[in-house]
Amino acid sequence: MNVTDAFGVVLKKYRKLANLSQEQLALQCNLDRTYIGMLERGQRQPTITTLFTIADTLSIEPNKLVKEIEALL
Amino acid sequence: MNVTDAFGVVLKKYRKLANLSQEQLALQCNLDRTYIGMLERGQRQPTITTLFTIADTLSIEPNKLVKEIEALL
DNA sequence: CACTTAAGATGACTATAGTCTGTCGAAAGA
DNA sequence: TCTTTCGACAGACTATAGTCATCTTAAGTG
Numbered sequence: 001m002n003v004t005d006a007f008g009v010v011l012k013k014y015r016k017l018a019n020l021s022q023e024q025l026a027l028q029c030n031l032d033r034t035y036i037g038m039l040e041r042g043q044r045q046p047t048i049t050t051l052f053t054i055a056d057t058l059s060i061e062p063n064k065l066v067k068e069i070e071a072l073l
Numbered sequence: 074m075n076v077t078d079a080f081g082v083v084l085k086k087y088r089k090l091a092n093l094s095q096e097q098l099a100l101q102c103n104l105d106r107t108y109i110g111m112l113e114r115g116q117r118q119p120t121i122t123t124l125f126t127i128a129d130t131l132s133i134e135p136n137k138l139v140k141e142i143e144a145l146l
Numbered sequence: 147c148a149c150t151t152a153a154g155a156t157g158a159c160t161a162t163a164g165t166c167t168g169t170c171g172a173a174a175g176a
Numbered sequence: 177t178c179t180t181t182c183g184a185c186a187g188a189c190t191a192t193a194g195t196c197a198t199c200t201t202a203a204g205t206g
Binding site: 094095096106107110111113114116120 | 181182183184185186192193
């Protein structure tokens, strides 16, 4: 599995845990609804600041998200 | 301090620790020499796969790099 | 059934990641 | 002085992150 796909999997998992729709998450992150969807489907990869923004919104430390990605590779 | 600048600081620190020039690191990462410089100066921010590639080349876990960035924010 | 919400998907767009070529100055060695 | 190595920096470029409008489908819900 590649980094982009792994990020999508982890993102979806934590969004669901936070009980948010893609749209709700997008609003809280100041990102676009369709972009969140593309991230989850592995069709886009985030920059590092986007990673931090999303992690922040999901109340999880960025390094923990990254660690989970590493575990999927 | 923002995420982009913090990444630059951390990158430079670990590149020096690995005793590599920007050009040597760039070659090993398959990235451009000037781009490594821009990252270190906070003029560009990496995507997540670039983060993983660089961490890999520097023999450090991506989540550790990220943790250091968090500490600088 | 109609109505709503969530998400997949696409095409066109703007902003920026990442490349390439080259110049410059500082430091260090021959 | 001459050369090499390193890094800052600039400009022009290509690839892709991220936006926006819109349509479609699936799963509830009354």
